Amino acid sequence: MCLIAFAIGQNRRFPLVVAANRDEFFRRPTADMAWWTPAEGTDILAGRDLASGGTWLAISPGGQVAAVTNVREGNPDPGASSRGELPIKALAEPTSTLLPSLNATASHYAGFNLVTLSESGGWYYSNRDAHPGRTLFRGTYGLSNHLLQTPWPKLLRLRTAFARTIEQANAYADDLHNQLLPLLQDTSTAPDHQLPRTGVGLETERFLSSPFIIGDQYGTRATTIVTLDDGGIITVTEQSWGTQGQALGKRQFRWQREQTDSGIIRTISETPDRRSPHGR
Structure with a gap:
């Protein structure tokens, strides 16, 4: 996962x-978003990295979201452990135990957020x-392949448009999802003088500078929107992409979280996989 915008408490x-x-590289095997149960915890809604078994973004039945991005480094150490296990750990453990665990094992992973x-x-x-280890309060945030809120051009473009859309959103989740999806398909590249210098070379910096990356070997593979409304309804839309920005399957999940004596349960409504006849 390489670009995330999120808003906490910015729309009633x-x-x-x-x-x-x-x-991600298109050759890396991936399972589409679905409900599954990792060994470390209860059910999650997430895609799955079939190469290492982890995920990049996961949602709990209660609507908690955990996501990881890589830190872009010129000559990265691959790390002894997969960063894909981190969102699963984050949903399975309270912060009080997760923080000391990460502090003790941080060097086992390549750079991550x-x-x-x-x-x-x-x-x-x-x-x-x-x-490391910061509490986040109400606000609108952006995260790419450097630290939280690092003002890379693509992060600023998305965060600005995202914040405006959230502020103007009506009461319907589907409308908001439909407004947000195009923002994440922005292919505008940054001018050279605004590019970060992360050690990967100027040509690669240009290629990676747009919010939506189009390529034959590497590019944007999934766009995911998650909303939790004031009635406890969680709606998740995910659009998958192929090489050169080809639109593949689109899935939607919607459920009402309910508190019971045994914890939070969900009632699921899923939209069947759909393929766009028009591409991007």
């Missing part, structure tokens, strides 16, 4: 909104941050 109707693009989000706030951790 939708106290939590998350919009994200996952960028981890966020855990709910309608009441969030938490952010990066093993490249001088002071």
Whole structure:
């Protein structure tokens, strides 16, 4: 996952909104978003990285969202452990135990950013941050492949448009999802003087500078929108992409979270996989 915008408490109707693009090599095997149960915890809604078994973004039945992005480095150490296990750990453990666990094992992973989000706030951790482990309060945030809120051009473009859309959203989740999806398909590249210098070379910096990345070998593979409304209804839309921005399957999940004596349960309504006849 390489670009995320999220809003906590910025719209009374939708106290939590998350919009994200996952960028990856197309050759890396991936399972589409679905409900599954990792060994570390209860059910999650997530795609699955079939190469390492983890995920990049996961949602709990209660509407908590956890996501990870890589930190872009010129010559990265691959790490002894997969970063894809981090969102699963974040949903399975309270922050009080997750923080010391990450502090003890941070060097086992290549550079990463981890966020855990709910309608009441969030938490952010990066093993490249001088002071890892930050509580997030109400606001609109952006995260790419550097630290939280690092003002890379694509992050600023998305965060600005995202914040405006959240502010003007009506009462219908589907309308909001339909307004947010095109923002994440922005292919505008940044001018050279605004590009970060992360050690990957100028040509690659240009290629990676748009919110939506189009390529033959590497590019945006999934766009995911998550909303939690004030009635406890969680709506998730995910659009998958192929090479050169080809639109593949689109899935939607919607459920009402309910508190029972045994915890939070969900009632699921799913939209069948749909393919766009028009591409991007």
